[in-house]
Amino acid sequence: MKCKAVHKQLIFFIDNxxxxxxxxxxxxxxxxxxxxxxxxxxxxxxxxxxxxANGIKADNFYYTRLKAKMQNQAPTARPSHPRVLSxxxxxxxxxxxxxxxxxxxxxxxxxxxxxxxxxxxMEQVQMYADNFYLYEIEQEPIESALLKGEIQDNEKDN
Amino acid sequence: xxxxxxxEKIAKKDEEAFRLLVEKHKDMVVNVCYGFLHKRExxxxxxxxxxxxxxxxxxxxxxxxxxxxxxxxxAANRSLNFLRSKKRxxxxxxxxxxxxxxxxxxxxxxxxxxxxxxxALEQREExxxxxxxxxxxPKKQRMALTLHKYQELSYQEIAEIxxxxxxxxxxxxxxxKEKLQKKMLKFYEKN
Numbered sequence: 001m002k003c004k005a006v007h008k009q010l011i012f013f014i015d016n017x018x019x020x021x022x023x024x025x026x027x028x029x030x031x032x033x034x035x036x037x038x039x040x041x042x043x044x045x046x047x048x049x050x051x052x053a054n055g056i057k058a059d060n061f062y063y064t065r066l067k068a069k070m071q072n073q074a075p076t077a078r079p080s081h082p083r084v085l086s087x088x089x090x091x092x093x094x095x096x097x098x099x100x101x102x103x104x105x106x107x108x109x110x111x112x113x114x115x116x117x118x119x120x121x122m123e124q125v126q127m128y129a130d131n132f133y134l135y136e137i138e139q140e141p142i143e144s145a146l147l148k149g150e151i152q153d154n155e156k157d158n
Numbered sequence: 159x160x161x162x163x164x165x166e167k168i169a170k171k172d173e174e175a176f177r178l179l180v181e182k183h184k185d186m187v188v189n190v191c192y193g194f195l196h197k198r199e200x201x202x203x204x205x206x207x208x209x210x211x212x213x214x215x216x217x218x219x220x221x222x223x224x225x226x227x228x229x230x231x232x233a234a235n236r237s238l239n240f241l242r243s244k245k246r247x248x249x250x251x252x253x254x255x256x257x258x259x260x261x262x263x264x265x266x267x268x269x270x271x272x273x274x275x276x277x278a279l280e281q282r283e284e285x286x287x288x289x290x291x292x293x294x295x296p297k298k299q300r301m302a303l304t305l306h307k308y309q310e311l312s313y314q315e316i317a318e319i320x321x322x323x324x325x326x327x328x329x330x331x332x333x334x335k336e337k338l339q340k341k342m343l344k345f346y347e348k349n
Contacts, residue, residue, distance in 0.1 A: 011339040039346050046288040046342060049196060050307045056192050056201060058184040063177055066206045073210065 001029045006036050161225035169217040187233050193308030194237035204240050208233045230319045291341035299334035
């Protein structure tokens with residue numbers, strides 16, 4: 001019998017649940033294989049936890065302590081909503097959260113659009129101002145030309 | 159007084175009947191809890207919760223099953239729930255440690271120098287191995303295996319407690335043992 005096969009049967013071997021032939025085979029292997037025997041002994045030791053001898057007993061003051069605990073334990077206040085509703089409330093709060101986030105997102109994009117519009121308007125104003133200024137500059141020579149013309153006419157008249 | 163009479167009186171909040179029930183079944187209930195929890199203090203604590211539940215819900219007991227079967231069922235379920243909440247608390251405690259909390263975890267507080275022989279046994283390495291391996295088993299496998307191994311209950315009794323078929327109990331115990339064995343061997347190989 002190989003070690004791997006023995007390992008699969010160890011727990012049932014400890015509990016004496018194997019068929020007679022198999023039980024004997026495992027036993028023979030354990031006698032000859034040191035590492036399997038070590039694993040068997042450790043497992044058997046762990047199993048000792050379940051021995052009845054390791055059980056515990058309640059002492060004579062058990063009931064007195066129990067009564068004290070019952071008196072201390074005020075009936076727990078039930079939540080105002082049934083427990084079934086809790087997942088619904090969580091789902092609803094998630095939906096509300098997403099909705100609020102969506103609204104914030106929209107308003108943010110709108111505000112960024114407004115900024116862009118304002119910038120555009122400013123540019124237009126600037127362009128208009130520039131044009132007007134240029135126009136003013138362009139007008140200057142005409143005015144001065146007219147003025148010059150007037151002066152020249154006056155000079156001719158004189 | 160029969161078990162039926164005791165339960166009927168407890169349903170009417172008769173304290174004397176309740177005391178009788180506790181005195182009669184306390185060792186059994188404490189030991190069922192101990193079979194799952196492997197710690198004396200925890201077992202005593204959870205067993206008290208079992209009796210408190212019995213006192214509060216006695217009127218719901220239908221006498222279809224034996225009183226002891228009902229007590230086994232409550233004790234097993236309470237113990238498994240306790241382990242689950244303890245596992246959750248352990249995770250939270252480890253988070254506390256991560257965030258450098260100064261509160262010492264409950265496990266540390268239990269390490270008193272004058273530990274009893276029972277507690278010393280509970281701290282043994284081999285027992286820790288079994289406890290860890292058991293913790294990885296699915297709830298039903300763990301319950302069936304513990305009731306069978308520690309309480310030495312028959313498949314029929316376990317079937318009644320767990321409300322499953324006898325053949326199902328056999329399957330649960332076999333699979334539980336196989337998994338337990340695998341986990342324990344893996345641990346021994348590492349160490």
